[in-house]
Amino acid sequence: MDTKQNSANLVLRNGRVIDPAMGLDAVVDVLIENGIIAEMRAKIELGPEKLSQFEQIDASGKWIVPGLIDMHVHLREPGEEYKETICSGTQAAVAGGFTSVACMPNTQPVNDCAAVTQYILEKARDEGSCRVFPVGAISKGSEGKNLAEYGELRAAGAAAVSDDGRPVMNSMLMRRALEYAKTFDLLVISHCEDLDLSSTGLMNEGPVSTRLGMRGIPRVAEEIMVARDILLAELTGSRLHLAHISTAGSVALIREAKKRGVPVSAETAPHYFTLTEELISTFDPVYKVNPPLRRPEDIEAIKTGLRDGTIDAIASDHAPHSSVEKDLEFEYAANGVIGLESSLPLILRLIREGVLTPMEAVAKVSRNPARILSIPFGTLRKGITADLTLIDPEVKYAIDVSRFKSKSRNCPFAGIEVQGKAVMTLVGGRVVFSAA
Amino acid sequence: MGFNRKDLLGIRDLEVAEIEYLLNLSRSFKEINERSIKKVPTLRGKTIIHLFYEPSTRTRTSFDIAAKRLSADTYSVTASTSSIVKGETGLDTLKNLEAMRPDVFVIRHSASGAPQMLAGRTTASVINAGDGMHEHPSQALLDMLTILDNKRTLDGLNVVIVGDIYHSRVARSNIWGLTKMGARVMVCGPATLIPPNIDAMGVEVSNRLEECIPDADVIMVLRLQKERQQQMLLPSLREYATLYGINGERLKGAKKDVLIMHPGPMNRGVEISPEVADGPYSVILDQVTNGVAVRMALLYLLAQR
Numbered sequence: 001m002d003t004k005q006n007s008a009n010l011v012l013r014n015g016r017v018i019d020p021a022m023g024l025d026a027v028v029d030v031l032i033e034n035g036i037i038a039e040m041r042a043k044i045e046l047g048p049e050k051l052s053q054f055e056q057i058d059a060s061g062k063w064i065v066p067g068l069i070d071m072h073v074h075l076r077e078p079g080e081e082y083k084e085t086i087c088s089g090t091q092a093a094v095a096g097g098f099t100s101v102a103c104m105p106n107t108q109p110v111n112d113c114a115a116v117t118q119y120i121l122e123k124a125r126d127e128g129s130c131r132v133f134p135v136g137a138i139s140k141g142s143e144g145k146n147l148a149e150y151g152e153l154r155a156a157g158a159a160a161v162s163d164d165g166r167p168v169m170n171s172m173l174m175r176r177a178l179e180y181a182k183t184f185d186l187l188v189i190s191h192c193e194d195l196d197l198s199s200t201g202l203m204n205e206g207p208v209s210t211r212l213g214m215r216g217i218p219r220v221a222e223e224i225m226v227a228r229d230i231l232l233a234e235l236t237g238s239r240l241h242l243a244h245i246s247t248a249g250s251v252a253l254i255r256e257a258k259k260r261g262v263p264v265s266a267e268t269a270p271h272y273f274t275l276t277e278e279l280i281s282t283f284d285p286v287y288k289v290n291p292p293l294r295r296p297e298d299i300e301a302i303k304t305g306l307r308d309g310t311i312d313a314i315a316s317d318h319a320p321h322s323s324v325e326k327d328l329e330f331e332y333a334a335n336g337v338i339g340l341e342s343s344l345p346l347i348l349r350l351i352r353e354g355v356l357t358p359m360e361a362v363a364k365v366s367r368n369p370a371r372i373l374s375i376p377f378g379t380l381r382k383g384i385t386a387d388l389t390l391i392d393p394e395v396k397y398a399i400d401v402s403r404f405k406s407k408s409r410n411c412p413f414a415g416i417e418v419q420g421k422a423v424m425t426l427v428g429g430r431v432v433f434s435a436a
Numbered sequence: 437m438g439f440n441r442k443d444l445l446g447i448r449d450l451e452v453a454e455i456e457y458l459l460n461l462s463r464s465f466k467e468i469n470e471r472s473i474k475k476v477p478t479l480r481g482k483t484i485i486h487l488f489y490e491p492s493t494r495t496r497t498s499f500d501i502a503a504k505r506l507s508a509d510t511y512s513v514t515a516s517t518s519s520i521v522k523g524e525t526g527l528d529t530l531k532n533l534e535a536m537r538p539d540v541f542v543i544r545h546s547a548s549g550a551p552q553m554l555a556g557r558t559t560a561s562v563i564n565a566g567d568g569m570h571e572h573p574s575q576a577l578l579d580m581l582t583i584l585d586n587k588r589t590l591d592g593l594n595v596v597i598v599g600d601i602y603h604s605r606v607a608r609s610n611i612w613g614l615t616k617m618g619a620r621v622m623v624c625g626p627a628t629l630i631p632p633n634i635d636a637m638g639v640e641v642s643n644r645l646e647e648c649i650p651d652a653d654v655i656m657v658l659r660l661q662k663e664r665q666q667q668m669l670l671p672s673l674r675e676y677a678t679l680y681g682i683n684g685e686r687l688k689g690a691k692k693d694v695l696i697m698h699p700g701p702m703n704r705g706v707e708i709s710p711e712v713a714d715g716p717y718s719v720i721l722d723q724v725t726n727g728v729a730v731r732m733a734l735l736y737l738l739a740q741r
Contacts, residue, residue, distance in 0.1 A: 207633035211448075213548040213570030213608055216632065283549030329526055331547035331568065 008035035008386070008429030011044060015059030015390065019066055020363035021370075021379035030064055032386040035429030040382065057424070059390055065362045066378050067099025067130075067387030067427065070340060071369040072164070072189075072243055072267060072315035075101070075132070078119060079108025084320035084407050086120065090128040092318070092340040092406040094433035097422025099387040100131040100377055101340075102315075102369075105142065106165035112137035112148040114156035121157050129432045130425075131387070133159040133375060135189060138177045144168050147180055154184040159373045162189035164243055167225055169195055174229065178238035187373065189241045192225035192250070193291070202331060204277045204292045212281060214330075217292055223249040230257040233264050241372055242266040244317050246291040248301030255310040265372045266305075267313040270346040271337055273302045275412060285326050285333030286412050289319075303355045306364065313372060314364040316343045320408030337412050341404050345418035348393060352419070386429035393420045439737050443555040443562040446571035447612040455613060458733060459581050465732040468505060469725065479508035482739040483538040486512040488565070489526060490546040494700060495565050495574075498724070499542045502731035508739060511538075526550065527557060534558045539739045543567075548605075561738035569603050574734060575699055576609035578727040580617065582719050583654055585726070586695055591618030596648045598680060599658030599707055600629045602669075606699045607658060611637050624648045625658075625680060628669045645680050649687070654695045657682050660707045673706055683709035687717065695719050 012030040017040060019025075029044040030037065031054075046054055075089040084092075086103075093101050103120065105111035111120065117134045124132035136153035140146045142163040150161060161181060167190070168174040174190075181188050198221040203209050205216025226242060230253060233240035245251065245268045254266050271289060276296055279287045287293060305311040319336025326333050347365065350356045356364070370378025377387055401414040425433040437453040439461075447455070468474055484503045486496050491514060503510045513533065515521070524532075530541070540561045543551045548568030555562035566572040580590060587593060595614050601607045601623045614621050615638040622640045623630060630641055642648050649655070664670050682696065696708075696717040704710050712718060 205632055207636035210631040210634050211608075211637060213568050213605055215569075218632075283552050327525075327527060329545065329547040329550040329553060331550075332526075 009033055009053050010055040010057055010429065011046065012057045012059040012064055012390070015062045015064035017064045017380065018358050018362050019380045020359050021066070021367040022381060025359055030380070030388070032426070032429045035386055037380050037382055037384050037386050040380065061392070061394065062423065063358070063391040063393055064380070065389050065391060066366040066380050067389050067425065068097045068344070068365040069100040069369040069378055070098045070316050070318065070343065070365065071102040071313055071373055072269070073101045073103050073318040073340060074106065074320065074336070075103040076320055077107065077123060078116065082407070083322050085127070086123040086132060087127040088405060088407045089318070089320070089340070090124065090130045090132065092338075092404060094129045094425040094427070095405045095422070096340040096342070097344045097389040097391065097425055098130060098340060099389065099425060099427045100133065100375065102133040102135050102159055102373060104135050104162060104164040105137040110137050110142045111135070112140050112142065114152045117153060117156040117158050130427050131377070133373060135159060135164070136161045138163040138168055138188065139173065142166055144170055144173060147173070147177060150181055150184050150186050154186055158186070159375060160187035160189050160241070162191065162243065164189060164191045167191050167193045167195060171228060171232065175232050175236060178232055178236040178240065182236065182238045185374070187239050187241055189243050190225070190229045191243050192222050192229060194221045194224045197221035197224065202288070202292075203280050204294050206277070206295065208277045208280065214280070219247040219249055219294065219298075222247050222291055223253060226250045226253050230254070230262055230264055234260070234262045237263065240264045244269050244272070244291055245302070245305070245311060246272045246294050246298060248298045251301045251305035251310055255305065255308070258310065265312045266310065267315040268302050268306070268311050269315060269317045270339060270343050271412060273299055273306070273350065274346055279412070280330070283330045285328060285330050286337070286410055286414070288330060288333050288335055289337050290335040303350070306350065307355055307360070312364070312368045314343070314347055315369070316340055320406055321410050322408060326410045336410060338404070338406050338408055338410055341406060342399055342411060342413045344391070344422055345399070345420050346413070348420035349418065386426055388426040389422050390424035391420060392423045395419065395421060397421070442741065444573055444734055444738065445552050445555060445562065445564045447573050447576050447609045447616075448571065450616070452616050455577070455580070455616060458577055459584065461737070462577065462581055462726070462730040462733040465729040465736070466726070468732070469728055474505050475507060476505065477507045478736060479503070479506040479739050482508040482540070484508045484510045484540045484542065484735060484739065485533055485538040486510065486542045487530065487533065488512065488544045489515045489550070490544050490566070491516060492544050492565070495544065498727045499565060499731045499735070502728050503735055506732055506735060508735065526554065530554050530558060534560055540735060561741055563734055563738060566605055568605065569608070570605050571609045572605040573609050574727070574730055575606050576613040578723055578730040579610055579656065579697060579699070580613050581726045581730060582697065582723045583695060585722065586719060587653065590614060593619040593653045594622070594651050595619050595654040595656065596622045596624055596652040597656045597658065598624045598645060598648070598682065600660055600664060601625050601634065601658070602629045602631045603661070604658050608637070610656065611639055615639070622648055626670060626676065629664070645686065646689070649690045652690060652694055654697060655682060655690070657696065657698045657708050659699070659701065659703055662703070677706050681707055681709060682712050684711045684715070687712060697723060700724070
């Protein structure tokens with residue numbers, strides 16, 4: 001990322017530090033020296049020589065949390081730079097309070113090799129505003145036929161593998177992928193969708209799809225693959241992570257699998273605990289997403305799953321599309337919603353609704369994704385690099401898509417009233433985003 | 437109450453009073469179509485564009501005859517022969533045509549909800565001539581009008597809709613209209629062709645045609661697309677015709693004054709036998725005649741906003 005002129009020496013005063021990894025929730029000062037968390041306690045005093053060198057930031061009334069981690073985004077580079085680039089996508093990330101993102105391989109070309117992984121990492125280093133962890137493909141070209149080269153991908157810096165955008169339909173291939181990935185301690189992230197059942201479906205199958213005359217995607221299309229992947233993870237003993245969980249049935253399957261000790265983790269996206277299929281009666285393609293928006297019962301089950309730990313992480317599945325792909329008849333529009341700049345206020349809403357405590361909510365986007373991806377971030381432990389987010393939990397506003405840093409505008413939350421936002425984001429102790 | 441909407445996109449959102457108004461207005465146009473000189477100057481100088489993203493001969497001809505009898509100027513744009521083939525988006529096609537200042541677009545589209553989306557992007561009035569599997573409001577209106585030509589009221593009437601309900605916009609629009617007007621609607625077809633949770637639309641469901649026939653006052657027969665067999669929905673047309681085809685034998689158990697209806701075009705020998713199609717219970721051709729009157733009423737209302 002570009003090295004800003006601002007120093008990596010600062011002290012944040014009187015913020016409420018919430019760090020689930022340390023079990024800390026206290027109002028303390030945070031001292032960052034040379035980009036490292038140096039000290040955290042009440043009323044840190046600086047000697048006269050440091051006072052001039054250290055920037056003092058008043059964090060009273062704000063929360064200080066580990067730099068947030070979004071483990072499922074689409075940065076579209078290489079290949080679809082008109083929708084988003086690593087530059088614009090990471091700018092959107094830090095504006096949303098995220099200091100690390102894991103980007104999916106369905107680029108053009110697909111990230112199934114060292115060359116593309118290295119390209120992404122170099123772009124992120126030169127033009128990005130936050131840390132980027134490329135996810136490599138499960139299969140060559142994500143075609144679902146042959147394994148990609150996990151050894152090479154791991155060596156190049158891939159954090160995990162996924163064919164996201166598509167499922168791995170062939171169960172034998174999925175088994176081999178899980179087995180082979182284990183050698184390299186590579187996490188396998190699965191997009192759970194039985195393509196034969198989802199077929200030409202456009203929205204959740206049920207009374208609403210019937211009323212609207214739209215082909216439906218039954219919830220079992222997701223649940224069948226959730227069940228299959230859980231059983232394969234159990235068979236192989238390999239770590240499995242389930243992407244964008246959207247149904248009550250999936251939550252139940254994951255809960256039961258965890259009880260059995262299967263090495264499975266799961267994420268959901270904010271739209272799956274906020275929006276229902278009823279919105280599609282507007283026929284507005286801004287609501288077209290895969291998996292599709294579901295029922296109120298599914299929202300409740302997702303929230304319960306977040307609360308009881310069945311769902312470990314919240315990830316936006318930030319999927320930028322231009323008006324060329326979205327401003328079309330619903331049937332022809334592309335699937336996907338952006339989310340980096342709307343995630344945090346919706347996560348904060350879960351706290352206000354009593355679904356999660358502040359500590360639990362922060363864990364879903366810091367400690368937990370860090371642990372799942374095995375990356376050394378997501379905490380504010382002393383000695384760790386200072387990736388950190390300041391949150392104003394009180395400010396009320398309407399989501400203004402026109403001010404987004406993302407190149408794309410396909411946001412289903414445009415105009416909604418929310419409370420709370422990131423006001424400052426630090427990567428390695430340097431301020432990469434500051435709200436005006 | 438009259439009818440004060442900019443567009444006619446579907447039956448679901450209409451009030452009962454609006455439906456009654458439209459049916460009465462349609463009735464008043466029927467007479468024009470029986471004259472020797474089938475022309476009134478009502479819409480002279482108005483421009484009506486038939487924008488058909490999905491091909492249709494019957495509906496388009498019906499709307500076109502309706503428009504011309506009201507003296508409007510009409511033009512047809514069909515997807516297969518237009519710039520849509522060159523990759524122009526549906527919205528661009530609409531906006532370019534809108535720039536020529538039409539008063540009404542009559543839109544047929546294969547994507548559910550498309551006319552609704554397009555109507556929101558133009559100041560011209562939009563009549564939905566059929567969108568995907570969603571709605572076909574003018575068809576439902578002409579169907580209700582045809583029933584009322586033969587029955588005293590829709591209230592309390594038993595209507596059975598037989599066939600591929602899943603893919604049918606005709607079925608959906610009729611379900612909305614008939615249930616709003618107090619009819620009891622039963623849908624009947626193979627389980628694979630009945631959409632999930634359709635009972636939420638206020639209908640009863642049956643997979644056995646023989647159980648539906650005795651009480652039926654009206655049997656609406658839907659066309660079966662031959663492609664459904666390739667889509668794993670049916671084992672064969674033969675089995676469909678055996679179990680769900682409306683033929684003379686089946687109608688032996690029906691009421692003596694049962695009405696047989698079909699939106700057309702018919703697959704003779706599949707969903708309906710020739711003897712029934714041409715028989716004494718059939719009002720299929722009356723539906724077509726009423727269709728012109730209904731469409732005249734709709735154009736009359738929307739072109740003069």
